[in-house]
Amino acid sequence: MKKTQFYGIWIYALLCLLLVLLYKFYTGMFEAKIMEYNLSLWYALAINLVLLVTSVISLKSSKLPAILGIIFSPLSTYLFFKSWTEMNYQYLAGFMVIPVILLLTTMVKRTSAAQEPRLTQQK
Amino acid sequence: MQELALFRKIIVCLTLIDICLVPTVKALDISPLSLDITVEKGKETEITSNVQVLNSDNKPIHVVGSVSGSVAQFITLDPQEFDIPAGPGAHSELASPYQYVTVIFKVPREVPESIYTGKILFKEMPTAGGVLTTSVQLGINVNLRIGTMATAEFPVYVNAMLAILVLVLIISIAIFYKRGKE
Numbered sequence: 001m002k003k004t005q006f007y008g009i010w011i012y013a014l015l016c017l018l019l020v021l022l023y024k025f026y027t028g029m030f031e032a033k034i035m036e037y038n039l040s041l042w043y044a045l046a047i048n049l050v051l052l053v054t055s056v057i058s059l060k061s062s063k064l065p066a067i068l069g070i071i072f073s074p075l076s077t078y079l080f081f082k083s084w085t086e087m088n089y090q091y092l093a094g095f096m097v098i099p100v101i102l103l104l105t106t107m108v109k110r111t112s113a114a115q116e117p118r119l120t121q122q123k
Numbered sequence: 124m125q126e127l128a129l130f131r132k133i134i135v136c137l138t139l140i141d142i143c144l145v146p147t148v149k150a151l152d153i154s155p156l157s158l159d160i161t162v163e164k165g166k167e168t169e170i171t172s173n174v175q176v177l178n179s180d181n182k183p184i185h186v187v188g189s190v191s192g193s194v195a196q197f198i199t200l201d202p203q204e205f206d207i208p209a210g211p212g213a214h215s216e217l218a219s220p221y222q223y224v225t226v227i228f229k230v231p232r233e234v235p236e237s238i239y240t241g242k243i244l245f246k247e248m249p250t251a252g253g254v255l256t257t258s259v260q261l262g263i264n265v266n267l268r269i270g271t272m273a274t275a276e277f278p279v280y281v282n283a284m285l286a287i288l289v290l291v292l293i294i295s296i297a298i299f300y301k302r303g304k305e
């Protein structure tokens with residue numbers, strides 16, 4: 001697993017956390033509109049572009065987290081936008097599940113990748 | 124004595140004129156006379172309030188509502204224009220016909236903390252085909268106070284997800300560095 005993929009997903013998760021904290025403490029800041037859509041859409045889109053680019057770049061090195069990243073990227077944008085516009089926290093919970101899944105996947109991949117050389121040495 | 128008689132006649136005439144004028148001037152009546160609303164900043168709020176507009180005149184009237192002042196940007200009147208049928212007259216003890224007007228306060232989340240004031244005005248206009256000699260305009264004072272920034276109250280499951288996310292972030296970076304060193 002490439003370091004860039006891990007860092008990409010980690011930064012994405014951190015940005016998601018930041019976005020949720022902004023939602024909690026400065027909920028009014030997403031009200032402004034650009035091209036008829038409020039900032040909740042544009043911020044979520046910007047963050048998910050980080051995930052999408054990271055996933056596309058690292059598609060060859062580690063397939064599972066990359067494919068999950070490509071699938072989850074538009075879904076995550078939709079969930080955050082829906083959550084803020086409809087004030088429905090179930091969508092927000094869904095938005096937070098995505099970085100947790102991605103981080104757990106990268107952790108498992110990282111652990112298994114580190115154990116592989118040891119197993120070959122033991123054989 | 125002649126002067127006193129003349130004075131009495133003038134007084135009687137003035138009283139009669141006054142009695143004739145009162146019903147025309149007091150055709151329109153509103154209730155309440157002021158509205159004080161407080162909302163939290165950073166929270167999209169919609170509040171509705173009802174205003175009663177009465178016609179005490181014995182002729183039907185057409186009323187047009189409007190909003191003035193800094194509060195106007197947040198207020199919508201429903202209906203804005205309406206007709207009220209003829210009432211029993213100003214001196215009658217019978218109830219005057221009325222119309223309820225819904226005042227909708229729509230405050231977006233990004234509005235800064237402040238006090239917005241203004242008036243909701245109801246103006247009597249000529250009815251279709253009729254001639255209006257005197258136009259009456261009455262106003263309701265409106266004070267809209269937008270308070271401190273509201274924070275979103277997350278339910279327990281969202282707070283739990285937030286905690287899990289922070290925990291996984293910390294664990295993942297710890298594992299990554301541990302494996303990197305090994």
